[in-house]
Amino acid sequence: MSISYVSLIFGMPGVPQIILIAVVILLLFGGRKIPELMRGLGRGIKEFRNASNDDSDKKIDDKKS
Numbered sequence: 120m121s122i123s124y125v126s127l128i129f130g131m132p133g134v135p136q137i138i139l140i141a142v143v144i145l146l147l148f149g150g151r152k153i154p155e156l157m158r159g160l161g162r163g164i165k166e167f168r169n170a171s172n173d174d175s176d177k178k179i180d181d182k183k184s
Contacts, residue, residue: 132140148156 145153
């Protein structure tokens, strides 16, 4: 294995790889489902951030007490 081959496997994806991934996702889920999936992903990330902030606030309150 050459160094360039290893970097292709483990390196950052380039434009062709990103396009290929987008096409595969579009074929798997269809154009109508993707906005719903992204909305759900956004809500999940928001809930995760809120939960992690709540935990941080609790730790700070515990230290003050």
